[in-house]
Amino acid sequence: MGFKNVPMSTAKPSENKESLFDSKLRAEIDKWIAKYPQEWRQSAVMAALMLVQEGNGGYLTTELMDKVAAYLDMAPIAVYEVASFYSMFELKPVGKHKVCVCTNVSCMINGSDRIVEYLEKKLDVKLGQTSKDGKYSLKEVECLGACGGAPMFQIGNKYYENLTPELIDSILDGLE
């Protein structure tokens, strides 16, 4: 058949993996590695990048991606490809709170334009940007699979649905 499927691993596994991350982070990444066949350490790349990103204030640097590559015996380019493909990875600094507003159809016809406008004014930041004090980033996202609660946004791991200006005030005022 001529189809092959092998990990895009480096010729030589990197040594001193312990020096790459602290023991807590290594334990977390190792939990993911253990889910996959032994030769497929790279299956843990998305989880590892997510953990590393969280530990770095919400974004990835080349240095961090290189470390993930070394830890998983991957070529650095393969890690950059993954980090730039998926929308939840950030390659530039972001605000402390990333407000991800869905503007897809169900949210749009339920007033997501007004939600975006309200947020832009309240946070003094444009869609796709980070506020001057570094506290908020405002990001437009595609359907988050919560259209029954339109309009909605996500901050951190949490969904907030059926948004109104009053509700937005109380949510944002509750954030540190």
Place this chain on the structure above:
Amino acid sequence: MANEVCFRNMDQDRPWLLEQYRSRGGYEVLTGILKEKRSPESIINEVKASGLRGRGGAGFPTGLKWSFISRNTPGQKYVVCNSDEGEPGTFKDRDVLRYNPHQLIEGMVIAGYAIGATCGYNYIRGEFWEPYERFEAALEEARAAGFLGKDLFGSGFDFELHSHLGAGAYICGEETALLESIEGKKGQPRYKPPFPAHFGLYGKPTIINNTESLASIPVILEKGGEWFKALGVENSGGSKLFSISGNIKNPGVFEIPLGTPFSELLEMAGGMKDGSRIKAVIPGGSSAPVIPGEQMMELTMDYDAIAKAGSMLGSGAVIVLDESNCMVKVLERMSYFYYEESCGQCTPCREGTGWLYRVINRIETGRGRPEDLALLDDMTTKIAGRTICALGDAAAMPVQGMLRHFREEFEYHIAHKRCLVG
């Protein structure tokens, strides 16, 4: 007749707990199979008899898909669940994960037994943190109670199940992109053939099914394929989860028998909001061509009825639009989505989705040209059917549907540089 399958436990107070699931006979189908050493063929035949069609969008018969695996080839095989749920308008699998995770786990273990796989993955979209945590907690409970692990109930059958978290990419809902993603790569769809049944995850035979499809399995085997089939109508066996949203009073997820009139579903969802009038319905997620409201009010919710009306049931995501909506704006937003989410491998899709968006955007912003509608017609035929995966078709179909039913709104926009509505 509602809430018989995936939502059968929705009246419980914390239905996601093992103890509550078991109080309704949960995991008894699985333990029965293991104790009797039921033959895998008879399980697959029961699923075939149920008429269950894949709930992820394509509607492929589940039992038939399982029978493509040659059980006796040595080596690892996999069961993969698709909880990527990214089709705009769809939000049902989130509720299966949040409220009925054990039924999904039981369904996946049974699927593993039926095809001879000892390992499974559930690919959950990265944004679904709460559903992921629920599913993880259920996995722990199931493991502790002996429903996952080695030599289950002394049967000699092993099954381990893990979740894999996505990181934001609609295309990873496409089954082969999803497999690439689990393998730690960009989510770019593979050429088919070979199909996953022969060359799937890590190159091994794999079945991949939607969350709702797999969660339906325990009930089908408990009550019988014929029972399930009889819930629905010809060619559309069973009941199905419908995510209904838009300009309606009580949006949400409803389990109803296939073949239920759309008007009843709309009523369950509280009807139109603020006395507004129905203009159009997108019956199966944003990739499904739009159907005008009056026509939709006469249709039933099953695969054949919606196909006959020129659209598709898809994932059962029903978006209801009222008369205040400008169809040019709605289509512009949908086209932007496909442009944004194209993985970029095939030229017709990568370039075509951008063209579609830019042309619709110029019509929406009052810069449309008289020849633009013919241009759009032409472009859709040059994208659909000429790409590696179905995202190309998914981008073309909504454009074709809108131009078929609401062409005059587009013409008005081009001629008058403003909306026909509002």
